[in-house]
Amino acid sequence: MTWEELEARCMACQGCGLADTRRHVVFGVGNRKADVLFIGEGPGEQEDIQGVPFVGPAGQLLDVMLSVIDLDRTSVYIANIVKCRPPRNRDPLNTEQDACIGFLRAQTALIRPKIIVCLGRIAAMRIIDPNFRITRQHGQWFQRAGVHMTALYHPSALLRDPGKRPETFLDLKSIQGKIKELCPGTFVDPLLPAKERNP
Numbered sequence: 007m008t009w010e011e012l013e014a015r016c017m018a019c020q021g022c023g024l025a026d027t028r029r030h031v032v033f034g035v036g037n038r039k040a041d042v043l044f045i046g047e048g049p050g051e052q053e054d055i056q057g058v059p060f061v062g063p064a065g066q067l068l069d070v071m072l073s074v075i076d077l078d079r080t081s082v083y084i085a086n087i088v089k090c091r092p093p094r095n096r097d098p099l100n101t102e103q104d105a106c107i108g109f110l111r112a113q114t115a116l117i118r119p120k121i122i123v124c125l126g127r128i129a130a131m132r133i134i135d136p137n138f139r140i141t142r143q144h145g146q147w148f149q150r151a152g153v154h155m156t157a158l159y160h161p162s163a164l165l166r167d168p169g170k171r172p173e174t175f176l177d178l179k180s181i182q183g184k185i186k187e188l189c190p191g192t193f194v195d196p197l198l199p200a201k202e203r204n205p
């Protein structure tokens with residue numbers, strides 16, 4: 007399937023009840039050839055209004071987190087487990103995740119990332135391990151089918167509890183190290199002057 011076919015199918019999806027209350031389908035954003043795929047949980051209010059993932063308060067923090075390790079929205083791809091906003095930002099139901107996960111699978115097959123970063127418990131439980139414990143296992147690395155995977159605290163959790171930020175800084179540095187090891191096209195040496203960096 008091509009990106010265009012996939013996006014058109016996703017935009018027209020009526021696969022679960024979230025289709026009835028959404029304003030926009032939030033397909034995904036970023037570099038379709040990225041080595042690194044970030045996966046969140048599902049759109050919030052701002053994302054539902056704008057049709058773009060992580061543009062509300064949590065998204066602003068995600069942009070800062072990316073910049074800490076010299077990444078931005080042009081160097082990674084960002085998508086969610088469910089593409090439509092759950093009412094009042096409740097956790098997406100398993101039935102909703104089941105109805106939607108095929109789109110993320112197809113996106114992942116097209117991107118073929120080397121690294122997947124799950125943002126929060128819901129994404130980590132869906133992508134890494136159904137028994138994933140975010141408080142204990144954030145920052146740990148897992149490998150499946152040659153893809154390296156890890157999870158960070160969700161940016162919303164970091165907004166609610168800034169005490170989690172130092173641990174997240176270490177997790178981000180670990181991701182930067184993995185990118186340096188595996189993804190020469192994505193790694194930016196922060197000590198290189200800007201004009202000598204790869205575009």
Ligand code: URA
Nearest residue numbers: 046047048049059060
């Ligand atoms: N939280 C998410 O998990 N995804 C978004 O796109 C926005 C907030």
